[in-house]
Amino acid sequence: MHPVLHDKLKADAERLSEALEHMSKLFLAPKEEKTLRSFTTSEVAELLRVSDGYLRKAHFDGKLPDVFQGPGNKRLYTGEDILNIRQILSQTAKDPFQFMPGRKAGDKLQIWSTVNFKGGSSKTTTTVTLGMRLALRGYRVLLIDADPQASLTTFFGYQPEIDFREGGTLYDAIRYNEGDTTRVPLTDVLRTTYFPNLDLVPGGIMLSEFETETPTALSRGEQPVFFNRIREPLRQVEDDYDIVLIDCPPQLGYLTMSAVCASTSLLMTIIPERVDLASASQFLTMASGILEVLDSNGGVGSYDNFAYLLTRFDTAISTQQDLSEWIRQLLGDSVIPTPFVKSSAVSEAGLAQKTIFEVELGGSKNRKTYDRALESVIGFSNDIEKMIQAAWNRGGTDEA
Incomplete structure (x- = not known):
């Protein structure tokens, strides 16, 4: 006799949660112990x-x-x-x-959201890697994990299903009022990290509640409306950062639309493969229709950039090279010049909850593989940095 489905799912969830907590103690450095290499x-x-x-x-x-x-x-x-x-x-x-390339008087806060219609396009890895690079370059960076899966949050040593079981995520700052429970200031959920110049607003499974609660909130006219729910909290910390990077969920839901409406630029990750291109086309078609409606209601302002980054780019696959050239011809300067190449060095770092910048170099490492991955990451990060500087009406910095 099979158990009742919800009982089975609850039991499996509890077992998995306990196992993950045990695994965390065995293999993952606790958040208070995770440090940045020299x-x-x-x-x-x-x-x-x-x-x-x-x-x-x-x-x-x-x-x-x-x-x-x-x-x-x-x-x-x-x-x-x-x-x-x-x-x-x-x-x-x-x-x-x-040496201090961040905002000066009159420069607006740069808010970039990373978007895609489907998972597996290195959206989260791109966001956290770019954030760490910009922090190392001297910018004050805030990372916001707007994905209920909270993959970005795990890069900082957290286990969201354990550490934020009782709250402490972006959801608390954007949630709708319910009884005695109201949203909190963004500063209440903002966390400093072991990475200098880089702060984090964690994500977690409760963010999925925002998707289900929004229609009801709209019907009762609760303010602010969903597309201002991320934009308004960011005003509380606007003077504290140069750049905000938002990792969106792989769907065009209310969370993504709220992040998009808060943004000054959008970054879309695309794997140069036919299936992914078809998904990108669907995303853009749906997004254009929804954003047109939001624009007429004051949800969307002007954008500095809508850029495309080719990710998981395998230079050994000729069809990917052909498709990447086709994409560049089709979308022109909107495609970031340097792709994010597929690399075992990036994948191995990710398994240890690290980016390529955190990897300790040792004699056992494949230095050529690492250098190739690092060149790619530095390349596309520099390309995006130039776009940010251009939005501030500045050129690049010169070497001393």
């Missing part, structure tokens, strides 16, 4: 857009404080060291924004 002189020079020699001379001349020296007296920099050096060098630089 960076070499050459890595820091690339982040600062200076030469290795410039950095070494600045240390020799006493312009920069000493940092930890590892084997062979090689300097190793923490994330805090890099931020401190940025601030010091900006004080005497001809162009302070080379």
Whole structure:
């Protein structure tokens, strides 16, 4: 005799939750213990857009404080060291924004949402990787996990189904009023991370409630309406960040539309394969119709960019290369020049809840594979950084 379905599902969920908690203790560093690795002189020079020699001379001349020296007296920099050096060098630089490239007076907060109609397009990996890169480049970055699956949140050492079982996610800041329970300020759910210059608003399964509650809230005229539910909380922290990156769920629901309406730019990830292109076409067709309605109701403003990023791009597959060229011819400058290549280095890092920037380099690593993946990530991140700077009516920063 089969058990009642809801009883079976509840029992399976409890077993799985307990197993995940046990696995977390065995394999995953707890959030309070997860730390960022140190960076070499050459890595820091690339982040600062200076030469290795410039950095070494600045240390020799006493312009920069000493940092930890590892084997062979090689300097190793923490994330805090890099931020401190940025601030010091900006004080005497001809162009302070080379070292502190974030917003200045009059620059609007840049809010980018990463969207796609289906899972598996590296949407979350793209968002968290881009966020970490921009933080290392000196920008104040806020990551918002708007996906009930909360994959982005797990990159920071959290187990959402355990750590946020009682709340503490984006849902609490955008939820509708119900009895004595009301939404909280975004600052109540915002968390600093082990990654300097990078904060997080976690996601969690309760975000799925927003999808089911919105129709009822619309029928009773509750304000603000759904498309302002992310935009309004962001105003509370607008002065604290240069860039906000929102990881949207892989669907065109109320959460995605709320994120889109809050955004100044959109980033759509596309795998150069026929099935994914068909899905992208469907997403754009549906989105255009819905956004037209929202625009007429004040939900959507003007956008700085709607950009496409080719992801999971396998250079060894000729059909992907052909399709990528076809996409570039079709969509033109909207396609970001550098693709996010498919790489075992990125996949292996993801299994350990890390991005390519967090991987400790050792002799056992396939350095060529790592370097190739890193070149791709730095490339598309730099492309997007230029778009952000252009939105502020600034050019790129030059090397010292």
